[in-house]
Amino acid sequence: MANVLRNSAKFGFSGVLSQLSIHSRHGRECVSPCFSLQQRNNSTSPKIKVDLDSSTGVAVLRMQSPPVNSLSLDFLTEFCINLEKLEMDRSCRGLIITSTLSKVFSAGLDIMEMYGKSPERCGEFWKAVQEMWLKLYGSNMATIAAINGSSPAGGCLMSIGCDYRIMVDNPRYSIGLNETQLGIVAPFWFKDTLVNTVGNRAAELSLELGLLYSAPDALKIGLVDQLVPEDQVLSTAQDTMSKWLAIPDHARQIDQCVYIIYNTSPLPLDHARQMDQCVISVCIYYI
Numbered sequence: 001m002a003n004v005l006r007n008s009a010k011f012g013f014s015g016v017l018s019q020l021s022i023h024s025r026h027g028r029e030c031v032s033p034c035f036s037l038q039q040r041n042n043s044t045s046p047k048i049k050v051d052l053d054s055s056t057g058v059a060v061l062r063m064q065s066p067p068v069n070s071l072s073l074d075f076l077t078e079f080c081i082n083l084e085k086l087e088m089d090r091s092c093r094g095l096i097i098t099s100t101l102s103k104v105f106s107a108g109l110d111i112m113e114m115y116g117k118s119p120e121r122c123g124e125f126w127k128a129v130q131e132m133w134l135k136l137y138g139s140n141m142a143t144i145a146a147i148n149g150s151s152p153a154g155g156c157l158m159s160i161g162c163d164y165r166i167m168v169d170n171p172r173y174s175i176g177l178n179e180t181q182l183g184i185v186a187p188f189w190f191k192d193t194l195v196n197t198v199g200n201r202a203a204e205l206s207l208e209l210g211l212l213y214s215a216p217d218a219l220k221i222g223l224v225d226q227l228v229p230e231d232q233v234l235s236t237a238q239d240t241m242s243k244w245l246a247i248p249d250h251a252r253q254i255d256q257c258v259y260i261i262y263n264t265s266p267l268p269l270d271h272a273r274q275m276d277q278c279v280i281s282v283c284i285y286y287i
């Protein structure tokens, strides 16, 4: 543990994950010389747009993949590349994730990726899902989800992978891990992340019944931290971020790291990750 704490101070949580043997991750010390200033500040790709304000150190990542920002292999790959670039950029300390689509934050995993694909493709897809979670939950940046629409299943996972959640106060928008309603099962690390957010009993009910919560109900159980009117979601996220960034990065990162190490099953370990990947790929293949 002493080693873990020493490393967490040096590398942040991402660094600790890499010490625990997942593949390449980047602490804030590691600044790639490959990215030009322009590339670092604004990158536009088909499914994701990132704007980094160098004066505040806050990046806004907008998911813009109609109709519902479903998490396909292509989407996840782009998402991870963008996250990795920001992670390596010393000037970026905070990340806000939101959607450009009306009514939908993210519909979760792309259902077409889970239908009629080869075992190899299923494996590749699941690895990308794991990667998204590891990169987000293990990020050294302060992360806020500005949830401006419905966010079921994998969309909820993405939201609870952030440090803080602000949702639009609209009872028609829903959020939750509804996998069992679809006849599938949320993997153990989805469960861990939910337990870390809402506590054991609420998570148990939520997972077993596959509950989707309206925005007001999500606030009641602590699945989201704050509700705001639609037109204030981004400005509130920016204001909230400035409070998070008032905390010294190293202190916030170590605190998060200790919390996660004590409260999360060992997906960061290669063998756990591979076993999970194998089980899920087989399940998806036989669905």
Ligand SMILES: CC/C=C\C/C=C\CCC/C=C/CC(=O)SCCNC(=O)CCNC(=O)[C@H](O)C(C)(C)COP(=O)(O)OP(=O)(O)OC[C@H]1O[C@@H](n2cnc3c(N)ncnc32)[C@H](O)[C@@H]1OP(=O)(O)O
Residues within 6 Å of the ligand: 067, 068, 070, 071, 103, 104, 106, 107, 108, 109, 110, 111, 112, 150, 152, 153, 154, 155, 178, 179, 182, 183, 184, 185, 186, 187, 280, 283, 284
């Ligand atoms: C023992 C173990 C067994 C099995 C284990 C196997 C696998 C484990 C995997 C576990 C993890 C799963 C996590 C997931 O994320 S699964 C995905 C779950 N997602 C959903 O249930 C969301 C479904 N979508 C919605 O609820 C609505 O679409 C939404 C509220 C997001 C938006 O509603 P709206 O009315 O605005 O749009 P729609 O008309 O419904 O949809 C528009 C078009 O988008 C398509 N769509 C919707 N969701 C998805 C999706 N997830 N993937 C791909 N495409 C999606 C929808 O079909 C419409 O398409 P068109 O008809 O217009 O072509």
